[in-house]
């Protein structure tokens with residue numbers, strides 16, 4: 001059996017299994033035993049946890065916390081709002097759209113790691129929202145929409161799908177004349193690098209008219225290992241570029257030294273920092289959220305001028321009207337005692353709840 005499948009079969013999702021890796025704190029134990037929430041990670045990612053430190057950045061991203069039950073700033077039905085599911089164009093469940101020429105094709109709600117800070121938490125962790133992941137329906141919709149040139153395949157984690165399913169999605173998309181690029185959002189190079197097998201490399205292929213781009217999510221330098229380095233190198237060998245979409249997380253990567261080291265280490269394993277996302281206003285993740293200003297301060301104080309320009313991601317917030325840059329010289333339209341008012345590339349505005357320090 002392939003190692004990545006073994007990893008998934010042995011997912012660490014119970015107190016007993018977790019205790020094989022770390023000394024579980026009383027707070028962690030209480031949260032695990034009292035909360036009804038989906039959680040879990042691969043044995044590989046669990047092995048990177050600090051066994052004695054509950055503030056370990058991997059533990060904080062993986063192990064449930066009672067803080068998730070506090071929701072002062074998160075928006076209910078966040079994903080429906082964010083992905084414009086209740087307004088405008090009628091689309092299949094698996095197609096999310098904020099732009100004219102590109103769409104997100106959601107193919108699963110399964111992940112190798114259930115990140116506690118996930119903005120899709122309502123779908124993948126709390127399972128309050130259920131969507132129909134019908135590949136045929138999604139592919140048909142893309143075929144009919146000739147304005148779509150860029151397809152982002154997302155989840156959950158799309159690399160959890162079998163080789164056969166991934167092969168079919170890629171092959172079908174490459175047959176559509178108006179599709180010019182395929183992107184995958186997958187955390188597997190970080191939480192399950194064993195997924196990048198020779199068989200998968202064969203499917204991703206080498207030179208092709210329609211390139212494949214991958215963006216992964218790495219939030220702390222301890223997540224980067226020799227196995228990640230090899231997985232990324234193998235992806236590059238088959239013509240797939242790998243970028244990173246970090247999430248700004250309070251207590252995990254919101255200090256200058258960690259933030260700089262994260263972006264330097266990403267480049268050392270050939271991952272290009274692409275985005276730094278402000279942690280979105282999804283419910284139950286207030287405790288991960290910093291002020292909006294924090295990210296631009298970190299770009300200013302940790303990266304700009306302090307290390308190579310290749311290490312600098314674009315700091316953005318993903319909203320219902322598209323991504324909005326939040327770089328140090330691009331600030332708010334207005335800020336009240338309750339909310340920020342932000343402007344997008346078309347001059348449209350949206351709001352975001354203000355969180356105090």
Ligand code: SF4
Pocket residue numbers: 110111112113114115116118119120121124155156157187217
């Ligand atoms: S892998 Fe992605 S979709 Fe899955 S829980 Fe983590 S952030 Fe959410």
